[in-house]
Amino acid sequence: MVILSFGISGARAFTLYRDDTTGTPCKLSNPMQITYYNVNYTADPYALSLAAEAWNDVPAFIHISSTSNQNIATILISQTSDPFHLKTVGITWNSPSKTTISCPGGIISTPLYIQINTAAVADYLNTNPPSTKLNVDIHVLAHELGHVLGLPAQLQVPCAIEYFYIDISEQCGVDFPVADDIKGVSALYGWAGDTRFAGSADANGFSIDFSGSGGFQCQPCEPPVTLLNTLAGTNYHAEVLNNTSLPLSNVALMMGYVTPNTVYRFHMGWLNGLAAPATDTGARFATIELDSDAIRFVSSFAGTQTMSATGAVSGTSYFVELAIEVDNSKNQVHADGYVFQGSMQSGNGTETFIGHWGGYLTGSCGLGCTNTAKWSQAGTMDSAVWTCRATRTSCCPGDH
Amino acid sequence: MQQVKGKRNRLQWLALIFIVTIVAAIPIVLTYTARSPALHSGGGGNGNSLLIGPVPATIHSLKGNSSLVVVAEVVKLNATYYSGLSEAYDYQTTITQYLKGSGPQTLYVVTGAPDSPQLQIGARYVFFLLAPASQLFAEFCSNDQCVRPPTPLDLTYPATGGAAGIFTVQNGLVYDMKTVYPQYSWLEITVNGVAEDQFISEVQAS
Numbered sequence: 083m084v085i086l087s088f089g090i091s092g093a094r095a096f097t098l099y100r101d102d103t104t105g106t107p108c109k110l111s112n113p114m115q116i117t118y119y120n121v122n123y124t125a126d127p128y129a130l131s132l133a134a135e136a137w138n139d140v141p142a143f144i145h146i147s148s149t150s151n152q153n154i155a156t157i158l159i160s161q162t163s164d165p166f167h168l169k170t171v172g173i174t175w176n177s178p179s180k181t182t183i184s185c186p187g188g189i190i191s192t193p194l195y196i197q198i199n200t201a202a203v204a205d206y207l208n209t210n211p212p213s214t215k216l217n218v219d220i221h222v223l224a225h226e227l228g229h230v231l232g233l234p235a236q237l238q239v240p241c242a243i244e245y246f247y248i249d250i251s252e253q254c255g256v257d258f259p260v261a262d263d264i265k266g267v268s269a270l271y272g273w274a275g276d277t278r279f280a281g282s283a284d285a286n287g288f289s290i291d292f293s294g295s296g297g298f299q300c301q302p303c304e305p306p307v308t309l310l311n312t313l314a315g316t317n318y319h320a321e322v323l324n325n326t327s328l329p330l331s332n333v334a335l336m337m338g339y340v341t342p343n344t345v346y347r348f349h350m351g352w353l354n355g356l357a358a359p360a361t362d363t364g365a366r367f368a369t370i371e372l373d374s375d376a377i378r379f380v381s382s383f384a385g386t387q388t389m390s391a392t393g394a395v396s397g398t399s400y401f402v403e404l405a406i407e408v409d410n411s412k413n414q415v416h417a418d419g420y421v422f423q424g425s426m427q428s429g430n431g432t433e434t435f436i437g438h439w440g441g442y443l444t445g446s447c448g449l450g451c452t453n454t455a456k457w458s459q460a461g462t463m464d465s466a467v468w469t470c471r472a473t474r475t476s477c478c479p480g481d482h
Numbered sequence: 483m484q485q486v487k488g489k490r491n492r493l494q495w496l497a498l499i500f501i502v503t504i505v506a507a508i509p510i511v512l513t514y515t516a517r518s519p520a521l522h523s524g525g526g527g528n529g530n531s532l533l534i535g536p537v538p539a540t541i542h543s544l545k546g547n548s549s550l551v552v553v554a555e556v557v558k559l560n561a562t563y564y565s566g567l568s569e570a571y572d573y574q575t576t577i578t579q580y581l582k583g584s585g586p587q588t589l590y591v592v593t594g595a596p597d598s599p600q601l602q603i604g605a606r607y608v609f610f611l612l613a614p615a616s617q618l619f620a621e622f623c624s625n626d627q628c629v630r631p632p633t634p635l636d637l638t639y640p641a642t643g644g645a646a647g648i649f650t651v652q653n654g655l656v657y658d659m660k661t662v663y664p665q666y667s668w669l670e671i672t673v674n675g676v677a678e679d680q681f682i683s684e685v686q687a688s
Contacts, residue, residue, distance in 0.1 A: 163566065165618035197567055222532060
């Protein structure tokens with residue numbers, strides 16, 4: 083008799099590597115100075131830089147950068163083509179057995195090694211995955227970098243970059259660190275606060291509160307930055323403007339943690355720099371609308387795309403994420419939007435995947451030119467909004 | 483007195499029925515073991531890899547994705563080498579029965595972390611074999627990055643889905659790899675102490 087049985091989800095949350103002896107969670111000793119050396123990963127080095135930068139855009143005290151000195155690198159990245167393991171696209175290790183990650187005393191030993199199996203990636207791409215080649219490459223590398231940070235693959239939250247199976251998490255459109263991954267890495271290294279692009283200014287009625295519920299490097303705790311609308315009214319909008327170009331890193335993630343008191347609308351994203359008012363769809367570069375009647379991705383280049391036909395619900399929380407990157411193979415900007423419902427404060431995986439939209443912003447400015455963009459509005463909900471800078475080398479409030 | 487005796491008889495009968503039920507349920511419990519969710523099990527037993535699903539969920543799909551299905555005995559470890567992704571173990575096997583396809587009496591089966599275990603010399607297995615190395619290397623190794631096994635490529639196979647395609651036979655009973663090695667808890671198919679003849683019949687019927 084052959085019986086099938088399927089795993090049943092219990093607790094839904096990230097997991098952590100732990101020291102075998104003490105049970106202490108495994109961490110890197112210098113999370114703000116993580117470096118990688120590209121040994122022979124020629125398959126898509128561009129995706130490697132984007133995957134590292136995607137983690138840098140996560141609001142936690144981590145920073146990953148490349149180095150040309152192999153001897154000091156935290157991570158050595160290689161590729162192989164192993165057709166005997168067509169189901170394994172990548173593996174990370176730091177042990178002599180080349181199969182496990184060890185962390186004596188809770189500190190992850192370095193260097194760590196990431197090996198990408200290009201045969202498995204090619205085999206997966208042959209199956210017409212729901213994502214682009216660039217996003218698949220970013221997914222694989224970002225997943226392995228998550229192991230470096232201390233996040234094991236998990237089988238409980240499918241819509242997460244650290245889920246064990248790429249084909250399952252890509253059904254949610256996930257190719258970047260999202261809610262559960264961010265909670266995991268923040269639990270290890272602490273939330274990092276962020277405010278806005280350089281040169282931005284707060285509109286009337288908004289204040290920035292850095293205190294949060296637990297301040298910096300608390301775990302677990304609420305993200306520390308709150309963009310609080312202090313004015314009454316249900317149809318109030320404000321803009322935090324950015325007059326610079328999109329990040330030169332060719333990838334940018336923007337995340338918002340929204341705790342609505344009264345739901346009317348929350349818009350987050352980049353405007354396209356046109357003079358039209360932010361409420362005009364023609365002014366949107368890539369934005370997510372968390373409205374009472376629906377949740378949508380809105381862009382002047384992609385139109386209005388429904389992410390969830392059900393609108394935002396009062397009295398609960400939402401995690402909103404936008405990822406844009408320049409696809410160098412097409413010279414176009416690709417965008418992904420994600421919305422989760424539930425608390426980002428606790429570690430018990432209370433968030434639920436609500437919706438995703440991904441696609442090219444056809445006609446937008448691509449590689450080699452700059453988009454003039456503005457950080458879009460955030461109105462009538464209490465929220466924490468994290469944005470990114472192209473580079474970050476220190477951990478200071480607001481510098482992320 | 484008579485009433486007490488009657489009650490005692492009924493209790494004895496109930497106890498007998500209970501015991502028979504429990505005993506009868508043992509093979510069912512053994513076979514129908516529900517899969518508990520793994521906390522973070524990865525191919526390397528450490529949650530440190532990324533896999534492509536779906537993991538074969540039925541013998542039918544496992545067989546369908548395999549070019550050969552064989553019952554074999556592992557004769558010896560022919561070679562170990564670094565395959566690129568991990569340490570690989572190249573075993574020489576003697577085929578006792580082809581359940582799908584046909585071929586020579588000797589085949590080589592390559593296993594290794596993160597997705598498949600080392601095999602026991604002298605042990606008996608049912609292998610679902612993906613494709614010969616000659617075919618896989620022709621498809622995926624146009625560059626020089628592939629490390630080739632030392633055994634003849636047309637006779638050397640990986641198991642389909644790694645550990646998913648390997649079943650061990652012990653004392654005439656068949657077990658899947660997650661039953662034997664907890665780190666493979668991500669496997670979907672549960673075969674826990676099924677009689678070899680019954681398992682073979684099921685494979686042949688699939």
